[in-house]
Amino acid sequence: MEEKKDVLILAVESSCDETAASVVKNGREVLSNIISSQIELHKLYGGVVPEIASRKHIEKINQVIEEALKEANVTLDDLDAVAVTYGPGLVGALLVGVSAAKAIAYAKKLPLVGVHHIEGHISANYIENKDLEPPFICLVVSGGHTHLVVVRDYGKYEIIGHTRDDAAGEAFDKVARAIGLGYPGGPKIDKLSKEGNPEAIAFPKAKMADSPYDFSFSGLKSAVLNYLNGCKMKNIPVVEADVAASFQKAVVDVLVEHSMRAVKEYGFDKFAIAGGVASNSTLRNAMEQACRRRRIHFYHPSPIFCTDNAAMIGAAAYYEYRNGTRHSWDLNAVPNLKLGER
Numbered sequence: 001m002e003e004k005k006d007v008l009i010l011a012v013e014s015s016c017d018e019t020a021a022s023v024v025k026n027g028r029e030v031l032s033n034i035i036s037s038q039i040e041l042h043k044l045y046g047g048v049v050p051e052i053a054s055r056k057h058i059e060k061i062n063q064v065i066e067e068a069l070k071e072a073n074v075t076l077d078d079l080d081a082v083a084v085t086y087g088p089g090l091v092g093a094l095l096v097g098v099s100a101a102k103a104i105a106y107a108k109k110l111p112l113v114g115v116h117h118i119e120g121h122i123s124a125n126y127i128e129n130k131d132l133e134p135p136f137i138c139l140v141v142s143g144g145h146t147h148l149v150v151v152r153d154y155g156k157y158e159i160i161g162h163t164r165d166d167a168a169g170e171a172f173d174k175v176a177r178a179i180g181l182g183y184p185g186g187p188k189i190d191k192l193s194k195e196g197n198p199e200a201i202a203f204p205k206a207k208m209a210d211s212p213y214d215f216s217f218s219g220l221k222s223a224v225l226n227y228l229n230g231c232k233m234k235n236i237p238v239v240e241a242d243v244a245a246s247f248q249k250a251v252v253d254v255l256v257e258h259s260m261r262a263v264k265e266y267g268f269d270k271f272a273i274a275g276g277v278a279s280n281s282t283l284r285n286a287m288e289q290a291c292r293r294r295r296i297h298f299y300h301p302s303p304i305f306c307t308d309n310a311a312m313i314g315a316a317a318y319y320e321y322r323n324g325t326r327h328s329w330d331l332n333a334v335p336n337l338k339l340g341e342r
Contacts, residue, residue, distance in 0.1 A: 007080045007321065010104070011314030012065065014097030015089025015117050016144070017041075017048045018307065019060040023072035023079075024314025027322075028126050031072035033304070033311040036060045039184060046183045047173065054092030061100045068310070076108050083317030086114040086327075087337025088144070094333035102329060113317045114327040117308075118145055118339050119157070121274040123319070124301040124312035129272075132299050137268050139259050141283070142275035143169035143186075146215050146255075148262055149339070151272075154319035157339050161213025161258060168251055169277045171217035175224050175247050179240050189244045190280050196241030198249035201227060205254045213258050220250050252283050256290050263296055272299040279303035 006025055013020040017038040023031040038056050042048045069075065084101035087094060098114075105112040122138045134154060140147040146168045148161035166174070169186055176185025181192065203223050206216035224247050231238045263271050271291055277283065278300055291298035305312055 007318060008074060008078055009081045009083050009113070009314045009317050009321065010065070010068065010076075010079050011083040011115070011310040011317055012061070012097045012101045013085045013117075013120070013308055013310040013313045014057045014061065014093050015085045015087075016093060016308055017053045017056075018309070019057045019064050019096075020308065020310035021065040021068035022310035022314050023068055023074055024311055024318065027315050027318030028130060030127055030311045030314070031074070032068045032070075033309055034064050034067045034071065035307075035309055036064050043183050046177055048090070050090045050092055053090060054096060057093055057096035061096055065100065065104070076104065079108065079110055081105075081111040081113050081317065081321050083113040083115050083313055083321075085117045085120060085313055086331055087334035088117055089333075089335060091333050091335040094335065098331060098333050102331060106329060111321065112327045112329075112331060113320050113325055114331050115313045115316045115320060116337055116339055118147060118149075119155070119316045120312040122149065122151060122157075122272070123316035124274055124305040124309075125272045125299045126315050127305055127311060128302060129299045132270065132272070135268060136270035136272055136299075137259070137262050137266060138272040138274055139255060139278075140275045141168045141255065141273065141277035143167060143173065143277075145275060146217075147339070148213050148258060150262075150266060155323050155325070159339055160262060161211065161215065163215040163217060164208065165216055165218035166221060168215070168217060168255065169275070171221045171251065172277065174221050175244075178225055178228055179243055181244075186277055186280060189248055190282060192241050193245035193248045193282065196239065196243070196245030198245040200239065200242035201246035203227075203246055203250040205250050213262055215254060215258065217251065220247070248280075248282055252280075252286050255283060256286050259287065260290050260294065263294070269295070270297045270299065274301060274306065276307050279306040
C-alpha cells in the first residue's frame with residue numbers, strides 16, 4: 001500500500017484568552033486558522049480573568065473547531081493527527097482545549113500530539129518562511145514569556161536567556177495601565193510612541209552580571225511609575241507619548257542587544273522573533289536593521305501568527321508527529337510546562 005504523502009493535522013489552542021483551531025498540511029501550509037478572541041471581555045478588568053477565560057473557551061471550542069474543518073474543506077476522517085497546546089498557560093483554559101482534542105482523537109482513533117505553547121510560537125516562523133530550517137536563534141516575546149532560544153533542530157531547544165521577573169508584554173501592559181491607555185497595552189504603547197520622542201526620558205536597562213542573556217523588566221516598570229508619580233507630585237505635565245516612546249526604546253534596546261550578542265557568540269546567520277510582542281513595529285524595525293548590519297537573515301511571522309493561534313501549534317505538531325511524539329489519554333494541562341519537557 002502506498003504511503004500517504006500529505007499529513008493533515010487539526011490543531012487546538014486555548015492557553016490564555018484566544019480559542020483557536022486550525023488545519024495545517026505538512027507543517028507549513030495553513031488550510032484554516034480560526035481565532036475567537038476575548039480581548040473585549042477582559043478589557044473591562046484591565047487584564048485576563050482566568051475564570052472568565054475558561055468559561056468562554058467552553059462556549060466557543062466546538063464552534064471554532066467546526067469552522068476550522070469547514071474552512072479547510074476537510075472532515076475528521078481526513079485527519080492524520082490531532083494536536084493541542086497542553087502548557088504553559090492558564091490551567092482552566094488549557095484543560096478545555098486538551099479535553100476537546102482528546103475527545104476527537106479518541107473517537108476517531110487518531111494520534112494525539114501535545115505541543116508546548118512556546119514551541120508553537122517559534123514554529124509560527126515556518127508557516128511563511130518556507131526556507132527557514134534549524135539551527136537558528138529565536139527571541140520569543142509575549143505577555144507571559146521572554147525567552148532567548150537556540151533552536152538546534154525541530155523539537156530540540158536550548159533556552160539561553162529568560163526573564164527574571166516580568167515578561168516584556170507584561171511590562172507593556174502594566175506601563176500602559178499606569179499611563180492610562182488601558183488593555184491590551186502592547187499595541188496601544190506602540191501606536192502612541194510614534195508621536196513621542198524616544199530620547200526624552202532615560203529609563204534604565206537592566207543587565208544581569210551572572211547571565212548576559214537574561215532579562216529583567218520590573219526595574220524599568222518601577223522607573224516609569226516613579227517618573228509618573230514624581231511628575232504628579234511636582235505638578236509637572238506628563239507627555240504620555242514621550243513616556244511611551246522612551247519606555248519602549250528601553251525594552252527594545254535590551255531585546256536587540258541580547259539577541260545580537262547571542263547570534264554572534266553562537267555563530268548563526270539566522271535569527272527569528274516570535275510571540276505577541278514580535279508584532280511591535282519598533283521592535284521589528286530595530287531587529288531588521290540590526291540583522292541587516294550584521295548580514296544575518298531575519299525572520300518574523302505576520303502579526304496574525306504572532307498572537308496566540310492554532311496554526312502555529314499545527315506547524316510545531318507536524319515536526320513532533322514526524323519525530324514520533326505521541327501522547328496517551330492521560331495527557332493533562334501543565335500550566336508551568338518547561339520548553340523541552342515531555
